[in-house]
Every structure is written in structure tokens, then in C-alpha cells.
Amino acid sequence: MHAYRTHTCAALRESDVGQTVRVSGWVHRKRDHGDLVFVDLRDHYGLTQIVTEVDGPAFKVIESLRAESVVTITGKVVARAAEAVNPNLPTGAVEIRAEEAIVQSAAQDLPMPVAGDADYPEDIRLKYRFLDLRRERLHANIMLRSNVIASIRRRMVESGFTEFQTPILTASSPEGARDYLVPSRVHPGKFYALPQAPQMFKQLLMVAGFDRYFQIAPCFRDEDARADRSPGEFYQLDFEMSFVTQDDVFNAIEPVLHGVFEEFADWQGRGRSVSAAPFPRIPYRESMLKYGNDKPDLRNPLIIADVSDHFRGSGFGRFASIVEGGDVVRAIPAPGTAEKSRKFFDDMNAWAQSEGFPGLGYATRKGGEWGGPIAKNHGEDKMNALADALGLGPDDGIFFAAGKEAQAAKLAGLARTRVGEQLELIDQDRFEFCWIVDFPMFEYDEDAKKVDFSHNPFSMPQGEMEALETKDPLDILAYQYDIVCNGVELSSGAIRNHRPDIMYKAFEIAGYSQADVDTNFAGMINAFKCGAPPHGGSAPGIDRIVMLLAGEPNIREVVLFPMNQRAEDLMMGAPGPVTAKQLRELNIRLVEQPGVKAAALVAPE
Numbered sequence: 001m002h003a004y005r006t007h008t009c010a011a012l013r014e015s016d017v018g019q020t021v022r023v024s025g026w027v028h029r030k031r032d033h034g035d036l037v038f039v040d041l042r043d044h045y046g047l048t049q050i051v052t053e054v055d056g057p058a059f060k061v062i063e064s065l066r067a068e069s070v071v072t073i074t075g076k077v078v079a080r081a082a083e084a085v086n087p088n089l090p091t092g093a094v095e096i097r098a099e100e101a102i103v104q105s106a107a108q109d110l111p112m113p114v115a116g117d118a119d120y121p122e123d124i125r126l127k128y129r130f131l132d133l134r135r136e137r138l139h140a141n142i143m144l145r146s147n148v149i150a151s152i153r154r155r156m157v158e159s160g161f162t163e164f165q166t167p168i169l170t171a172s173s174p175e176g177a178r179d180y181l182v183p184s185r186v187h188p189g190k191f192y193a194l195p196q197a198p199q200m201f202k203q204l205l206m207v208a209g210f211d212r213y214f215q216i217a218p219c220f221r222d223e224d225a226r227a228d229r230s231p232g233e234f235y236q237l238d239f240e241m242s243f244v245t246q247d248d249v250f251n252a253i254e255p256v257l258h259g260v261f262e263e264f265a266d267w268q269g270r271g272r273s274v275s276a277a278p279f280p281r282i283p284y285r286e287s288m289l290k291y292g293n294d295k296p297d298l299r300n301p302l303i304i305a306d307v308s309d310h311f312r313g314s315g316f317g318r319f320a321s322i323v324e325g326g327d328v329v330r331a332i333p334a335p336g337t338a339e340k341s342r343k344f345f346d347d348m349n350a351w352a353q354s355e356g357f358p359g360l361g362y363a364t365r366k367g368g369e370w371g372g373p374i375a376k377n378h379g380e381d382k383m384n385a386l387a388d389a390l391g392l393g394p395d396d397g398i399f400f401a402a403g404k405e406a407q408a409a410k411l412a413g414l415a416r417t418r419v420g421e422q423l424e425l426i427d428q429d430r431f432e433f434c435w436i437v438d439f440p441m442f443e444y445d446e447d448a449k450k451v452d453f454s455h456n457p458f459s460m461p462q463g464e465m466e467a468l469e470t471k472d473p474l475d476i477l478a479y480q481y482d483i484v485c486n487g488v489e490l491s492s493g494a495i496r497n498h499r500p501d502i503m504y505k506a507f508e509i510a511g512y513s514q515a516d517v518d519t520n521f522a523g524m525i526n527a528f529k530c531g532a533p534p535h536g537g538s539a540p541g542i543d544r545i546v547m548l549l550a551g552e553p554n555i556r557e558v559v560l561f562p563m564n565q566r567a568e569d570l571m572m573g574a575p576g577p578v579t580a581k582q583l584r585e586l587n588i589r590l591v592e593q594p595g596v597k598a599a600a601l602v603a604p605e
Contacts, residue, residue: 004072004104010046014093016077021096023048024072024104026134027065029115037062038095041073044139049086049095050075058098068107068114068134074100122556127570129561141558144267145546149216151263152237152542155256161212161239166201168194168218173520178222180232188587194220197539199458200524202240203496206535207527212252214239216542224565227554228488228544231567234555236491237545240537246479246495249536250435254279257483257490257540261431264549272429279433279483287436292330292413294439297487298432300420304412307331307400310386316377319361322402329402330412331390334419338366338395344422345372348399351418357411361400368394417487431485431548438462439480442473442509452510455480458524459494460534461506468505483540485548493538500528579604 004024012021025043039050039062050073052059058073065071075096086092111127112120114134125132132138153163172179172193179193195201197219205213217238225231237256241249254277265272280298287294290303308328311319319329337344345362352360363383364371375383392398399419401411420426441461443454451473459478461467467476479495497503503525507517517525546558556562563569583590 001074008045009041009043009048010090012048012077012091012094012096014079017079017094019077020075020099021077022072022074023096025070026114027067027069027071027107030062030065030067032063039065039073041071042134046091047089048091049080050098051095052098052101056098058101061101061103062098065101065103066107066109068110068131069103070105070107072102072104073098122564123570126556126562126564129571133560138557140268141546141550141552142560144264144550145542145558148260148264148546148549149542151260152256152545153216155259156214156237156239159212159252159256161214162210163215164205164210164213165215166195166198166205166217170195170201171523173200180220180222183586183588185585185587196221197236198238200521202238202537203458203524203535204527206240206242207530207532211242212239213241213537217539222567225563225567228547230543230555230559230562231565232563235542236539237542238537238539240535242533242535244495244534244536246437246481246536249493249495249538250278250281250481253483253538253540254433257433257485257545260545261485261549265431267549270429270551272431274431275433277433279435281435281437283438284436284440285438288409292409292411292416294436294482295484295487295489296434296436297417297420297426298434299426299428299430299486300416301425302333302335302416302420304409304416305331305390307386307389310382310389311378314378314382316374319374319378319400319402327403328405328408329400330408331386332399332401332412332415332419333390333392334362334397334399334423335393335425336395336423337364337397340364340397345397345399348415348418348422352401352411352415355411355414357401357407358403360411360415361402362397363400364397365392366395374400433483433485436482436484437480438477439482440474441476441478441480441506444474450511453506456492456494457506457510458497458503460497460536461502464499465502465505468502468509473509479536481538483538488544488548490544491538491540493536495534495536498528498532498534500525503528 001022004022006022009023009025023041025041028040028042028047031038035054037052037059040047041050050062052062073096075098077094078097080093080095110131112124112131114131133142169182169192172181172191177196179196182192182194184190184192198217202213215238217236218233219236220233223231239253241252258274258277261274265274282296284294287296289306292304306328307330308323311323311329314320323329345364348362349360361374362372363375370380370383399415401408401415439455441454441459442451445452455478459480462477462479463471480492481494482492483490497506504514504517543555543559547555550558552558561569561571
């Protein structure tokens, strides 16, 4: 018999009754029933119930076990009494009558229990992540992550992509976020950077003649945490293709994403649906108007409308003056709110103010009768015309966001989401994908008082050189695209600008000289001068994909060892001090910060 186990804790069934078996695992729960002691033994695979009588040969050892101690049990498989069968457990029809118990590792008092679903403070969970990972939900999430990555990798290979690994130690480049820098010991005063993404390397692979590349790529960015973004590091499905149009990129990745989401849509019996391919393609400006952002949640049926013209010369002077001053009024439907009290609408206004906006106007309607100061001043006929234009019914209210276009769009988008949530309009059992396309190539930077890139400077402008030479820069669109699922941006991508002449011109419009391009992007621009194919790609975020499939609100719930919001690893104590010897080897001297002596940041030798 094997030293530790003949079966896992999920393997035994009624067909095994009568066998002598051996299992090993952690003590999940222990229940003392006087003459009998029961233990739920847990391993990676599942649970098995162990039982011993007070006069049994293994009683003394089992009776002394603390939760989460590791033990090996040898005994005979017996059938549970009919009334004791647990139909929710694969091993629920049997138990092991213990004949021997060997403690492999005794657990001390735990900083947090493993059994149960109680919430615990994040700092405790992260400091003792190895315990947190034993808990059923988190353990299942990490297994889901592994299975999702395996599925993605298989589907990419089947689609003709080849996996390559790009460098981790590379040069710093201005890609938007702050780099993590690594000092060089052999080149004093010089630094490597961890890649924010393999962007340049994957484009260089296309220049090198490899046609379809992918990797599950680690990326490193020194940026703040959000619910859908890990600080420090994250993983993405990075891919690039040669001799392709935007449609070719969509046609290549849609089956992969659709297939993965369909494969795991029923994870843990949830039975969710996935929007059919091809995914809808929504121009950026349309998305900003209808949804108030460029990552719309299409499960929400509410559509924002521009109603500025309805308020020109209106009796509601505030909106009339806003429109006449060149700003906008956006309307967000509130269907079926006739039975809602005034408090519902006032609470929405208070919420908008708490988000930093002046307020959120509204008009109520019940049985076709309008209520609220906006409706009163605007007039019944004009309100009816506005409602008809929006397709509203006699019991549907309206919220209004007014002001400068960008701010009004932002408030309308946030209000659309909140109204959808408050009225329970968002179907939690669907995955709705879409592409956002036709991003503007340039935007006007009010602070710098200049035209700058709005999204990705390495994208091919629609119309190529002719557009750059003949169009107003703010009217030029780019072959840039985002893929969005349930309001979460999975990735940005683009058809790349592979021609040096077009690249120099695009950067010139944004105020950069040819020398700037040659200095900051030497590797890429020099490669393009040696013949580059048209190419494009994208990089859907692995962490975000798994977060959606797991139904988790925070990305830390699907990452093995995440940092906290301050980019600290509480379990390993990183970042931490290094010794003076290490600093000398790297030719680094620490600079004293206000209130902190540099010497205090150095670990003892």
C-alpha cells in the first residue's frame, strides 16, 4: 500500500465499500458526537468523511487533531446509513472507518479558519494567502484560471498561432504607465525595465517573418490598483498577425474568446449564455453617446440619448442656457418607475453629487402624468414629444445629465449603470461582447494646449498618409479597437503603423521630431526600415477573463498571490530593504526622503 494514499479524498464511491484504503489530507472539520468522532478530510480533489468510535484504534490520534492538521488515515470503506447520506458530496454515500491515523503535520492556532464562507479583512487574507487558497471558493477560482489558460493555449495553437517567449529584462519605453526598473550590476548607472507589455517585441517578430505569434505574457506596470486591475503585474493573451486587416484580427480572436466563454459558461452549474459571434462593432463616438463610455455593458438595455435640441428655448431656463452656450443635455430612461417614490429620484441626484457632479435632473411620469420641476417648466407637450422620441411609455421616468459634452457623457454613463442596477435590468447570466472601433487618432490636450495621440501612437491612421496630410487631425480615425465584455475592457488592439514615413508624420502632428522617434523607438523604427509587413493584434487580459467567468467583483480573487492596493506583498514582505553590500554592487545610493533616513531603508548585512 502506498505510504500516503491509495485514493484521493474525492474518489471513493459505494462500489468501494469493503475495501481497505488510505487517504491523506487536511482536517477540514471535526465533530464530536460523544461515542463517535467524525472528521471531514480535505485534499485538492474533495472531501471524505472519516469516523472512529471512542474505543477505536485511531481514536486518540483523531480526537487530538486540530483543524488544518495534515493526517494520513487507513481504514475500511463503509456505506453511510440512509439518513446520513450527503447528496451534495460526490463521496457522500460512504465513509472510512479509521483503523490507523498518522499525523504528518500538526497545525497550530490559525490566524483565519479555512472551513466556512465568512469574510475576513483583506490584509489577513493576503498575509496568509496559503490558508486563503485552501478555501473552497478561492481554490476553485485558481483551478478555473489554470483550465482557462489551457483552453486558450489549445485554441490558439489550433488556429495556427505559434507560442514564443519575449524578454523580461528590456529597455525602458514611454508606454503610458511607469516602468519597474532593474539596476544593472555590470553597467553602473544603467537600468533594465520590466516590460509593460511585449508590444515592440511582438511587432519585431512580425518583421522577422513569423506570421502568427502568441504567448500568455506577464506584464509589469507601476500603477495603482483597481477592482479590474492588479498593481505590479498581470497576464495577457498577447498575439500578433502579419498581412491582416482589422477584420482578419477580429475573425481570428473571436472564435477563441467565444469558445472559451462557452466552455466555462456553465462553471459550477451557472448556465450562462454567450453572445453569438460575430460580436457587434460599435464606433467610439456612438458608444460615448449611447452608453456614456467606451466599454459598454450591453446586458443593460438602457440607451442614452442627446436631447439638447428639445431644450432650445425651453421654459426650463437652466437647460436652455446650457444648450445655448454650446453644451449638451443627455437623457437616461428610467423604465417602469411610476411606483417609485420621490426618494428614489432624489437619492439618484444625491448619488451624482457624491460622485463629484453638480447633480442629476429628473422627470417622473405615472399614467402619462408628468411630475418634477423640469417637466413642469418644460411643459407637458414638449415632455410628451421628448418621451415619444425616446420611445418611453406612460410609466417611464427620465434622468438628465447636462453640461460640457465630456462631463455630461461621463455622468450619463455612470447613471445608466446605476439605474440599470437599481431597477435590476442587468441580466447576470449573460456574457455580452462587443468591439469598440474607429477611435480618434488624435485629441486636443487642454493642459498642454496641443494636439496629442488619443490612444495608441503606433496605430495605422485610417486613410494612411493622405489622411495625415489633408485632414484636420481631430477628424482622423485610427485602426484601433477594444474588445469589451459585460462592461469590462478585455484589451486594446490595433492594426500597426508599419511604415516609417507615416510614423514620422503622425508623431510630427503630435509635436515630436524625427529625432525624437529615432531616439525613443530606435529598435522598432530601424526594423521597419528593413521591410515590415502590414500587421496587427491585441492582448486580452487573462486575469479579467477569469474574473468574469468566476463571477468575481475583484481581480485579486482569481490571482494566486496578489499584492494589496498599495502594491505590497504582505505574505513575502515585498518590497523590502536590501543590504548595503547589495547596493554597493549595484552602484546605488539611497536618497533620504522627508521623515525617513536612508540608512533606515537598508537591511543589516
